[in-house]
Amino acid sequence: MKGILVQLASVLILGIGAFIGAYSLTWVSYTAPLLESEASPLGVVMTKSQTNVMTSVVTLGSMVAALTTGQLPELVGRKKSELFCGLLCVLSWALIASAHSVTQIIIARFILGYGVGIHLVVVFTYINEICQAFIRGTMASIPLFTFSIGALVSYITGWVCSYDVIIYLNLSVCVLFVLLLTLMKESPVYLITKNETKEALTSLKFYRGTSKTTTAVLEEFEYLRTQRQGYTKVNKDDNIILEHIGCEKEKEGSADDISPWKILRTSKPTQRAIITLTAHVIITAFMGGMAVQAYAVHFFLAAAPDLSPHLCSVILAVAIVIGNILAVLCTDLVGRRLLLISTCAICTICLGTLVGLLRWSGSPAWAVPLVMQLYSCAFQAGVNNVPLVQLSESFSPKVKSLASSIVMSSTCFSNFALLSIFSLLVDHLGLDGTFLMFCVISAAATVLTFLTAKETKGIRLEEIQGMYERGFLYYK
Template sequence: MCAMMKGKLIQYACTVVLTIPCFQAAFTFVWPSYAIPALQSDRSPLGYKISEREAGLISSCTMLSPMIVTMFAGTLADVFGRKKISVACGFIILSSWILVLTAKSASQILIARLICGLAFGCNIIVVIMYIGELCQTSTRATATVIITFLFSIGALASYSLGWVCSYETVCYFCITLSVIYIIFMFALVKESPVFLVGKGREKEALHCLAFYRGASVVTEHVLGELSYMRSQHNQNKQNHPIEENVPQYETEKLTEEKTSLPQEETSAWKLLFASTSSRRALISMVSIMVLTVYMGMVSVQVYAAQLFTKMAPNISPDLCSVILALVLVASSCVGTFTMDLFKRRSLMICSTLMSSWCMAVLGSLLRWSWASDWAVTLVVVIYCFSYQVGPNSLPFVLTSETFGPQTRGVASQVVVTSMFLSNFLLLILFGPVEDQIGLDGTFFLFSIIGFVTVIFTYFTMKETKGIPLDEIQKMYEKGFLYREK
């Protein structure tokens, strides 16, 4: 029992270290909400005011560059190793913030955020792989939740520091955090045992696996799990499907679950597009992801300070931003529990409907001013809460439950890429659209897209909670439309 508890603590500790870039990603994404006003002020750190066009590019570019790398991040991790790629991402993030701190032009900041986005796009794919391979059954779900939780904490920290600290102090904080991440990656985190087995380095794999399980290299369940990894690797080399009912090494009797080894990238892509059900499922997941992005959440986060200044001029925009971040943290925690309490379809439809209603109310508040400034803030809070509980996280959950182990990785890459592309276009178009139809009209547009998402979800989204994978695939074989039976 002591070894089991030790192993779980080690897995959680390593997961926290691995997900520090997720914290940094959220920090970086919302940084423009308070940095852009500083860069456009008379006391700009650059020595001159940046233009609206430059402000739009700086705000959105971190959503563009991840698309370049997400589609082959898994391949890089399979060639060079999870740890090396993660450390490389840490150095890239470090160098990007040094560039921001020393920037003398908007172009330098733009370049820094572009390369930072590359690191985030690569890291999120690698972290998902890493956590899936180093964690056992009893810790994997919680470890995965740590990703979204630290992302929310990152947004809170960014808004808070932006409120009370100077432009330069924020940069120094990010540089320090990057250095801490790199140090802990070298000092604590070891390579994925699955990767090492795939490279034929079984002695190293055994020591890494024993470390993550908090046990000796001669412990029976550690040796058994290593043996299973070896057999899985041999199956993949022969392009044989992985058996779903292979005996697992469960936790209560010093045995652990099998650890997934990714299929070869080429065969995974072929498998994804080979069957009608997989193609339909992929189209459905990408459609849901794109629609939920265009409900406007990322624009609210990135332009929080500017939006609150316009919507509630009598309340400190920094205070409103911090309240918003606190809501994001709380809702991410609530979302963790609601996932297990409600069916996926019901949760998605209800939360999306509430988010759409909130956007419609915001539009009416701005156009007709029928309530106080605090009412505007309250509606924004309700919107963010409902969005976090459903549309923000459910597309990823659906993707993990809809695709099998051989295609889940590449399907996730496609869905994540569609998310980054949609976020980039949304941030680029937000300013011009607001100029044309006003902020109230923009919120009405987000509301309409939300209601379209509700309709699309009602007629096409399959229920996946507690449903076996083969039954989910059979649903897609019958067509796009949802059927009860």
């Protein structure tokens, strides 16, 4: 029990990075109207185009980070990578606090996005390597839960707090994140990779809540060592296969000899897993969930002018929190595949209903916000959650950082593209036309996930890779 509490506390600390990311994304929702007004705290009035850049540049920074820092966790470790992320976030909010120009705000937001991007690449790998197998799905859902808490706190403080108070609150959270990270230990899997056996065993005992080297700890330590050093092997056809071969060096190649890029080039299961998860995150990003959160105040001003947009935004954030609570509860209970397919279908129904409400007048004022709450809840519960959980489960340790970099950079690029064009879509298609497009994409995502989504709940790595070996389509 103590070990589970240590793992939970560690994951909650890592979840602060997601909290920071959510706050950073939604900050623009209520700050942009102020910066575009004559009362702008910058001393200059920000234009609509500058607001769009300020909104989307965070996701651009995250995309650049995912593309350029994919091997950072393998070079310096998971803990130091997260510390670097925290320091970048501290620097960013310090720049925003002292900003008197639009350029400085945009640069600071890019740095913030870069830091959050590093966090996205590292966090799920870190969680997977420090948590026990039977709770990994639940633990991997917690950063998404803290993301939703960040959005909720952001909307509430944006409603009741001043511009300066919000900035210094964010700066304080970033400093707290860095301080708490110093209490954690490096991933035992990373330490095994660096042949730091004593430190790796100490780390594993820390995360299992014991100061003694028990039989269970030794067995798990040996399993981690063989998984890292002996699960990848080149067969006679020059294909990478997964089989338990222990810690011995093989004449044909060993995990230490083979680079992640070679595994990616030669392993069809790894290629198919990356393609499948990348396709999922791209198509689900264009279902519109991130745009609704980033432009919440603007959206509710246009869609439900009779209601307080700040109140609607807070209620939206509550729905996102509920969705992530469901994700934490259901990911290991229901299973990945069913949760993903069902939430995609619910999102499609909600988006179709929303289109009808926006296009034909006469519906109650509360109807649009209610449908948006249901949509956001379903989106967070499965659509936004499951691919990231599976990202931590579907790859061998040797290639996991590279796979995370590829999939997360695709996520960031998709969100950046969506946020960049969302205002243009609304201007040219209207809200109803824009959400009709999201509805069509959501329907396509439902079909795609039904055909290709794998069930990874409670399944060992070699079995998951075996499913991808059989092809892209799902077979029981």
